[in-house]
Amino acid sequence: MGFEPPRRLVRSLAEKYGEPPAAAWLGQLSEATGEAVARRGLDVERLVAPGGRSALLLLVRRPDGSPATLKVAPGFAGPGPERAALACWHGWGAVRLLDDTAAPDGALLLERLHPEISLRSLPEAKALLEAADTVRKLWVEPPAGHAFETVAERTARQAEPLRASSGDEPFAPLVSAALAARDELCADASAGRAVLLHGAFRQGKVLAGDRAPWLAVGPEPLVGERAYDLARLARDRVEDLVASDAGASSARRRLNRLADSLDLDRERLRGWTLFRAVESGVRAWRAERRQSAELLLEYAGWL
Numbered sequence: 001m002g003f004e005p006p007r008r009l010v011r012s013l014a015e016k017y018g019e020p021p022a023a024a025w026l027g028q029l030s031e032a033t034g035e036a037v038a039r040r041g042l043d044v045e046r047l048v049a050p051g052g053r054s055a056l057l058l059l060v061r062r063p064d065g066s067p068a069t070l071k072v073a074p075g076f077a078g079p080g081p082e083r084a085a086l087a088c089w090h091g092w093g094a095v096r097l098l099d100d101t102a103a104p105d106g107a108l109l110l111e112r113l114h115p116e117i118s119l120r121s122l123p124e125a126k127a128l129l130e131a132a133d134t135v136r137k138l139w140v141e142p143p144a145g146h147a148f149e150t151v152a153e154r155t156a157r158q159a160e161p162l163r164a165s166s167g168d169e170p171f172a173p174l175v176s177a178a179l180a181a182r183d184e185l186c187a188d189a190s191a192g193r194a195v196l197l198h199g200a201f202r203q204g205k206v207l208a209g210d211r212a213p214w215l216a217v218g219p220e221p222l223v224g225e226r227a228y229d230l231a232r233l234a235r236d237r238v239e240d241l242v243a244s245d246a247g248a249s250s251a252r253r254r255l256n257r258l259a260d261s262l263d264l265d266r267e268r269l270r271g272w273t274l275f276r277a278v279e280s281g282v283r284a285w286r287a288e289r290r291q292s293a294e295l296l297l298e299y300a301g302w303l
Contacts, residue, residue, distance in 0.1 A: 151224025
């Protein structure tokens, strides 16, 4: 059978990693996926759509008939670090890795969850409570000799295109504020103990499971302070916040509640939330996703 990538995957890969590498990988995706399925002796039930933003997801059956999910991602999207993080968590707060040994294709065979049910299906207050409980489980000591990227390293890469801004863009003051916040946070030694982080944690990355009510998926793991990991969660459902008359005050209250519930410094969480919102907003702007960009940059302006 053919494995046609969902449109969201095609768009997201090109935006995040560039069109040439994305196009090259997508061009051989169907063949590579067929080989990954055959190598593991799997029966494919269906493609998950709209699916992920950095990988093709298939619901499959293993040779013994048990359900699983096969995740096929390009090497430049980091399936190696994801495998290492999932192995470290060993199912505690996160989807369980079912194959212990990495195959040459880099695909991940994962525990079957319910991809259609995420924390976004819950009322906001309940979703944030469950999210906080889930992410807390992931913050463990990184394994000795790990090769995970650090928060400072990742944000330095993300800051490069922001620093290259022309200065006459409408969001230039926000870019300056975000870069200043990032530099100050990385220079300050008060962040506390560095732990393993999910890296892309938000409500949509926590799915319903059978083994546990809620489990995290799709990490982009790195090592650093916990406040960084909440910065994406803090702006969840941003479209609802912006549409509300009390959006700015609601956003700040949510940020403070998250910081207090997980015993984090409010200002550090605010700083990382600002940087990550601006970085995402500018990237969306340059990809001509203007509606998303405007939502993110308006939110950033409230911080």
